[in-house]
Amino acid sequence: xxxxxxxxxxxxLFFPEVGEAVVTVLRQQGVEVDFPPHQxxxxxxxxNSGYWGEARAAARHFLxxxxxxxxxxxTPSGSCAMMVRKEYPHLFExxxxxxxxxxxxxxxxxxxxxxxxxxLGVEDVGAQCTGRCTYHASCHLTRGLGVVEQPxxxxxxxxxxxxVEMADADRCCGFGGTFAVKMAxxxxxxxxxxxxxxxxxxxxxxxxxxxxxxxxxxxxxRREDSSIRGLHLAxxxxxxxxA
Amino acid sequence: MSxxxxxxxxxxxxxxxxxxxxxxxxxxxxxxxxxAKMAEFPDxxxxxxxxxxxxxxxxxxxxxxxxxxADAVERNGGHVHWALDGDEACHIVADIAQAHQVxxxxxxxxxxxxxxxxxxxxxxxxxxxxxxxxxxxxxxLAGERPSHIIAPAVHKTIHQVADLFERxxxxxxxxxxxxxxxAVARRALRERFLRAGMGISGVNFAxxxxxxxxxxxxxxxxxxxxxxxxxxxxxMGAEKVIPAWDDWVVLLPLLTRSATGQRxxxxxxxxxxxxxxxxxxxxxxxxxIIMDNGRSAILDTTFRESLACIRCGACLNAxxxxxxxxxxTYGSVYPGPIGAVIxxxxxxxxxxxxxxxxxxLCGACLDACPVRIDIPRMLVELRRRExxxxxxxxxxxxLFRIFGRVVRHRRLFNLAAGIGRRLQGPLVRDGRIxxxxxxxxxxxxxxxxxxxxxxxxxxxxxxxxxxx
Numbered sequence: 001x002x003x004x005x006x007x008x009x010x011x012x013l014f015f016p017e018v019g020e021a022v023v024t025v026l027r028q029q030g031v032e033v034d035f036p037p038h039q040x041x042x043x044x045x046x047x048n049s050g051y052w053g054e055a056r057a058a059a060r061h062f063l064x065x066x067x068x069x070x071x072x073x074x075t076p077s078g079s080c081a082m083m084v085r086k087e088y089p090h091l092f093e094x095x096x097x098x099x100x101x102x103x104x105x106x107x108x109x110x111x112x113x114x115x116x117x118x119x120l121g122v123e124d125v126g127a128q129c130t131g132r133c134t135y136h137a138s139c140h141l142t143r144g145l146g147v148v149e150q151p152x153x154x155x156x157x158x159x160x161x162x163x164v165e166m167a168d169a170d171r172c173c174g175f176g177g178t179f180a181v182k183m184a185x186x187x188x189x190x191x192x193x194x195x196x197x198x199x200x201x202x203x204x205x206x207x208x209x210x211x212x213x214x215x216x217x218x219x220x221x222r223r224e225d226s227s228i229r230g231l232h233l234a235x236x237x238x239x240x241x242x243a
Numbered sequence: 244m245s246x247x248x249x250x251x252x253x254x255x256x257x258x259x260x261x262x263x264x265x266x267x268x269x270x271x272x273x274x275x276x277x278x279a280k281m282a283e284f285p286d287x288x289x290x291x292x293x294x295x296x297x298x299x300x301x302x303x304x305x306x307x308x309x310x311x312x313a314d315a316v317e318r319n320g321g322h323v324h325w326a327l328d329g330d331e332a333c334h335i336v337a338d339i340a341q342a343h344q345v346x347x348x349x350x351x352x353x354x355x356x357x358x359x360x361x362x363x364x365x366x367x368x369x370x371x372x373x374x375x376x377x378x379x380x381x382x383x384l385a386g387e388r389p390s391h392i393i394a395p396a397v398h399k400t401i402h403q404v405a406d407l408f409e410r411x412x413x414x415x416x417x418x419x420x421x422x423x424x425x426a427v428a429r430r431a432l433r434e435r436f437l438r439a440g441m442g443i444s445g446v447n448f449a450x451x452x453x454x455x456x457x458x459x460x461x462x463x464x465x466x467x468x469x470x471x472x473x474x475x476x477x478x479m480g481a482e483k484v485i486p487a488w489d490d491w492v493v494l495l496p497l498l499t500r501s502a503t504g505q506r507x508x509x510x511x512x513x514x515x516x517x518x519x520x521x522x523x524x525x526x527x528x529x530x531x532i533i534m535d536n537g538r539s540a541i542l543d544t545t546f547r548e549s550l551a552c553i554r555c556g557a558c559l560n561a562x563x564x565x566x567x568x569x570x571x572t573y574g575s576v577y578p579g580p581i582g583a584v585i586x587x588x589x590x591x592x593x594x595x596x597x598x599x600x601x602x603x604l605c606g607a608c609l610d611a612c613p614v615r616i617d618i619p620r621m622l623v624e625l626r627r628r629e630x631x632x633x634x635x636x637x638x639x640x641x642l643f644r645i646f647g648r649v650v651r652h653r654r655l656f657n658l659a660a661g662i663g664r665r666l667q668g669p670l671v672r673d674g675r676i677x678x679x680x681x682x683x684x685x686x687x688x689x690x691x692x693x694x695x696x697x698x699x700x701x702x703x704x705x706x707x708x709x710x711x
Contacts, residue, residue, distance in 0.1 A: 007700050007701075009656075011700055012699050012700040012701055013660050013663075013695050013696060013699050013700075014693050014694075014695060014696055015693070015696065016696045016698060016699050016700035016702075016703050019700035019703070019704075020700070020703060020707065023707060023710075027710070035701070035704045035708065037653065037701060037704070038653040039653070040649070040650040040651075040652075040653060040656045041646075041650045041656075043650065045643075045646070046643055046646055046647065047623070048604055048623060048626070049626060049630070049639075049643065050623065050625075050626030050627040050628070050629055050630035050631075050635070051630055051640075051643040051646075051647070052627055052630075053647065054643050054644070054646055054647030054650075057647045057650060057651055058646075058647070058650040058651075060651075061650055061651050090620075139603070139604075139605040139606055139607075140606070143605070143606040143607070143609070143610050144606060171563050171605075171607075172563045172603050172605035172607065174563070174603060175603065176602070176603025176604055176605065177603075177604075179600070179602070179603040179604070180603075180686060181682050181683065181685045181686055182600050182685075183249075183250065183253070183564075183600065183601060183603075184685035184686060184688065184689070185250065185253055185254050185257055186253050186257070186564055186567055186568060186601075187603070188688075188689040188690070189257050189263075189567040189568075190563050190564070190567060190603070191689075191690070193563075193567075215692075215693055216690065218691075218693070219686070219690030219691045219692060219693075220689070220690050220691075222675055222690075222691040223677075223689065223690050223691045
């Protein structure tokens, strides 16, 4: 099986190691990975902020880049997956040509954990990791795409890793894109609650499937020089880390 | 991106630890109650779907249902009044009150009357108005607006309540216990019920089939307000009408379970006209005021579904933003997620430009709404309006214009990233950015920001591409 990787702008520019981990995980499952080099951004920041002209520009470019094949498109981001799957058709309402393109591409997009579990049928990727981890369930992945169990199954199958649920795992961490800056105080308060919930689990690692959320969460953890680290699910599954 | 009033009020609210504790405990109680009680249904998702269909269908034929409702009310001996806006509605109430020489009005909880500031209008005419819902009475005594659609005084502590009651009743050293304080309220309000010349209520549902209005309370004040005084005036937003009792049996449990996690509220009161011959209680005269106040303008827009709201408050209880800052931060009659949508629609986007941004678009509201109102979608639509109408700051507009250019061409994208890497140099210490310039300064005030990676993924790909 061959897939196209949509790394996402955050992973590409800020967290390239996550991209590498995704490639490792997929290859370990015998999946051939292609990275269409002209990809940029799914356009969600513009879309959510009301700049639909710019969002459409990003979306058209995404469609141009990923239309070449009919391979599944795998991405390590619940919010980007949701943007393409759910919002692209909406973005092109009244534009039949692009609407049709959007529908065709949207149905090929999978967030990583959903791809592994739902498409490949894999829950145990053979990873090993010691320590205790907890899972932050990102809003768009959980409520937007309905991907709830898959990341948990994958984590629970990791040998040596103790998985603990945090309270209100699916409560928003306060990132919300520009919300984190525009409404920085409220965002900070929401983040405080999330950090408290993480600490209460006694975990040494918080895992998520969205680097936006992890940026927010790790931002607070780093600020207080916490020993708790934040990792993308792919990094745990790639087996590149241990406690 | 200015330090507008929502932001300032939020900062104030966030400093109030007691408020945050009160909000956390109330919203969690209601939210988990909703989840538990909805789960008792064999098919809760199916029920929500039905609720949505019922509400949307009712909106599609609003004029017919309102007409049927009015006919039925009049057949029952009630009076129907049509109010285009809040001012008109207030005048109608004032006229009825003056015609009956009313000196004292008792009210059951009605967000619609908050919306039109009815109490103020009546008080200006020298009519005493007493709220009889316990939470509403508390905020009335405090001179405040309700901060939650269902639990208006959620922001008040027991100390504050005891204080208000002491001042209102002349009592001293009231015990800081809920049963004792409730007893004080009960005595004070009972006296008002018996004296009042008019009772004013809201309407949870108006059933067109029989001209019946339904109100739900947990305190029984709705019963007193609508049956003791000789005149009962009910005020409803026009969108509240539903065609039939068959629709109501779906919507009522959705309302009570979603609002407070109760299978049913303690009192469910269905009123079909004034006291009929041979009946032992009920008002002698019944008036129904059907009010538009900006609702019909929403019908033919992409925001129509906001009118499906049954005012349960579930979205408030689920909202992680509301939970932190409470209702007063929104500065509007209707707070929380639904408030952030309908307030700009009813009162103007330029009056409330910040509300569409008071959300991380987390979707908890949509998840909680018994009739699946897509609040996040409408918030984004409102943001889109603001951008289209030039209501956004030019630096932000410029930034997104650049974004729009850069995302179209990989080379520009790489160029922008390269510039960023160069600029961030002096800011990066120890692998993180602790202080960044405006607007990122807002982020770095409380959190570290990650630096752009020295070797981005697309360059690493060149190395790992061939691997397997």
